[in-house]
Amino acid sequence: MNDLVSIIIPVFNGESYIDRLFSSLACQTYRPLEVIIIDDGSTDSSLKKLYLKVKDLKSTDFKVVILNQENKGIAASRNLGIEISSGKYLMFHDQDDWLDDNCVEVLVKAMVSDDCDMVISGYRSIDLKGKCRAECSLDESLSWSKYRITAPWGRIFSKETIEKKNIYFYDTKISEDLYFNILYICSVKKIKVISYIGYNWYYNKTSESHLNWSKADRNRNPIKMLNELQKRIKSGNWNNEKEKTYFFAKYLIWYLLFTTRGSQKEVLKRNIHKSFNWLDQYYPDYKLRNFKDINYPSGEPFGIRACITFVILLKKLGLIEAALQFYRRI
Known part of the structure; x- marks a missing residue:
């Protein structure tokens, strides 16, 4: 008998994706499955469609649990899903995405065969x-592959570990998944990266997550989350300071780049100041990065490495604010 896998899916105004979502899950070759759907205060017919779909289910090894709550956001929805889940293993899924038919099976087999704490694809x-x-196919031989993707999907977790280590999604408007993933990775010993691709991410510019990244305000500033994360990973097992320095420099630079055009001039100025002050406090060696380091880390796309290096150079030259203010206007 296979171990139960719980798949947690927050839904908000996702009526147009529900047919594809159920079709993808019902076709999974792995059983038993528990699908936990949290309707996060949808104002469309999502909840009604979900109940109709469940009515049609006849399989005893494919269970769907639907909960409805007032709108609390994706972090609260996922945390509730974790709390009520029954599976030994947990996976996360976004409402507009879908899985290849063997996705769950491949991840579970990799988890069980090597007795892992986590499998990342x-x-x-x-x-x-x-x-x-x-x-995005990950190189199984590279340490950096664990940190390339910060979304919680396309991977499998141990529920026991999540509960034992008190791991949860941080209640924030931005990067709640980064907090969860990094905290989990730093809390376990055996992580397996596989080159397999079975998760299909629907690139939707009107999605809530995309919109959250496209603008900046006080509710979307990640510094509070990063401070809390930094406290908790101090005693974790991520001991490669060079990796950590690049990771957090990359994250904050991408935060600034993606929110630049949606920011007022003074908001952008404040966010630049806060972001680099945070790096100066915790990872000051980011300033040592130069064009000699452009090939680090191995496994990261060259365009991203070059962009990070260039922005750090602008910062060292005192040109970062002028460059981002110019970028904001074009």
């Missing part, structure tokens, strides 16, 4: 027309 990015924009 890649993903496809699918555009609005259904075409593949890009594939």
